[in-house]
Amino acid sequence: MALWDGRFEGGPAEEMQRFSESLGVDLKMFEEDIAGSLAHAAMLAEVGLLTADEAARIREGLLTVRAELREGRYRPGIALEDIHMAVEHRLIEIIGDVGGKLHTARSRNDQVATDVRLWLKRHLGLLDEALQALVEALVDRVEADGRTLIPGFTHLQRGQPVWLGHHLLAHAWAVQRDRARLADALGRIDRSPLGAGAMAGTPHPIDRRRTAALLGFGGVVENAMDAVAARDHLQEAAAVCAIAMSQLSRMAEELVIWSTPEFGLVRVGDAYATGSSIMPQKRNPDAAELVRGKSGRVFGDLSALLVMAKGLPLAYNRDLQEDREALFDAVETTRACASITAGMWRTLTVNRGRYAEALRGDFLLATELADYLVTRGVPFREAHHVSGRLVRWCERQGRDFTALTLEVLREHHASFEADALAWLDPEAAAERRTSFGGTAWAEVTRQVGVLRGMLDG
Numbered sequence: 001m002a003l004w005d006g007r008f009e010g011g012p013a014e015e016m017q018r019f020s021e022s023l024g025v026d027l028k029m030f031e032e033d034i035a036g037s038l039a040h041a042a043m044l045a046e047v048g049l050l051t052a053d054e055a056a057r058i059r060e061g062l063l064t065v066r067a068e069l070r071e072g073r074y075r076p077g078i079a080l081e082d083i084h085m086a087v088e089h090r091l092i093e094i095i096g097d098v099g100g101k102l103h104t105a106r107s108r109n110d111q112v113a114t115d116v117r118l119w120l121k122r123h124l125g126l127l128d129e130a131l132q133a134l135v136e137a138l139v140d141r142v143e144a145d146g147r148t149l150i151p152g153f154t155h156l157q158r159g160q161p162v163w164l165g166h167h168l169l170a171h172a173w174a175v176q177r178d179r180a181r182l183a184d185a186l187g188r189i190d191r192s193p194l195g196a197g198a199m200a201g202t203p204h205p206i207d208r209r210r211t212a213a214l215l216g217f218g219g220v221v222e223n224a225m226d227a228v229a230a231r232d233h234l235q236e237a238a239a240v241c242a243i244a245m246s247q248l249s250r251m252a253e254e255l256v257i258w259s260t261p262e263f264g265l266v267r268v269g270d271a272y273a274t275g276s277s278i279m280p281q282k283r284n285p286d287a288a289e290l291v292r293g294k295s296g297r298v299f300g301d302l303s304a305l306l307v308m309a310k311g312l313p314l315a316y317n318r319d320l321q322e323d324r325e326a327l328f329d330a331v332e333t334t335r336a337c338a339s340i341t342a343g344m345w346r347t348l349t350v351n352r353g354r355y356a357e358a359l360r361g362d363f364l365l366a367t368e369l370a371d372y373l374v375t376r377g378v379p380f381r382e383a384h385h386v387s388g389r390l391v392r393w394c395e396r397q398g399r400d401f402t403a404l405t406l407e408v409l410r411e412h413h414a415s416f417e418a419d420a421l422a423w424l425d426p427e428a429a430a431e432r433r434t435s436f437g438g439t440a441w442a443e444v445t446r447q448v449g450v451l452r453g454m455l456d457g
């Protein structure tokens, strides 16, 4: 029998019970639910709503229920509907009617809101650890292999030579921003809804700040109706995850293409590669493909949370019970993807010689010729045009920039001097870019220092 069945003559249909239960997903947060009850009972005793003896018995009972749930000795049936009723029902079974005093001045509405916020605090913390480990893996990789010259791409066409470290740091900074977004979201999540009751508060002299402090919340949600109705913090957490997944999928895509023989820049480590059941030679970057694919799931989770709450009148509506499946999936999937991506970066090998020769004479050095002319006082727009004509000249010969001689350069512009050809060295091209945030190695190492400081701090 349900704990709310006083006004009913008949019980719910079996089909209805199966349809309305949230126990399956709620069991992931039974620790949070019991923590909330322990804090609530302690506070009720402090304000005189429970005697010390009643509070002690409730506390003991709750600890027993928790042990039973941890050890799998208590498996609540779906007739109990959700984790809140499952815990209270078992508590009353164990300690008797006094257990019924626990629900004084609270509702399942503020309980579920409290549980989810506690779950989020714990799991966003774990997600942040995974993201931090990923930034560390990237920065370690920059220090190990960063001084490898690669083409920097735009439109996936060769653009300008850069150090691999410059490219990897671009990813590291993006992940570091995901961490900042997460910390910012956590600040809003860290407010206790407990004691809001159904929506209106309670006539009993409770102390919401006390339960908030006991549960480790940084503060309380100011308005009781907002406390039970708000789901924007779930949407925000899922949005943080979705943005992180969008970023992770870009990194994953690069690992997929970089590990093809056509690119040949990296070789995914055995620990994160898989074979084919038919093609014996295969060594597939499945981990990266799964990260790329799972991004779609997390975007779906965010959509589900946005649409679930859209147009919903205040305060609690049962629609809100749909929130956890999407939320938990978003957070857990993103954490797994961050961790797998860090693992891939830690175990792959970089083919450091891949582009050493390949970039010599490549047209990706065309900007150098333009920049050279700029140092001779030629307006960049004109210099760009001259360099473009030199590319066209080489293409007509079926050659690359190694075909250029000082004579050819001077035929295209009188400002070219003997030192111009030296500008066509790809490494020198990367090293010339010493502007703040540029690819020059000194700038790469400066950023490594800044990131390391953020990781330690």
Ligand code: ARG
Pocket (backbone or CB within 6 Å): 022, 081, 082, 108, 109, 112, 316, 318, 320, 321
């Ligand atoms: N199982 C419910 C949920 O997950 C708990 C709150 C139920 N409240 C109610 N008024 N039916 O949202």
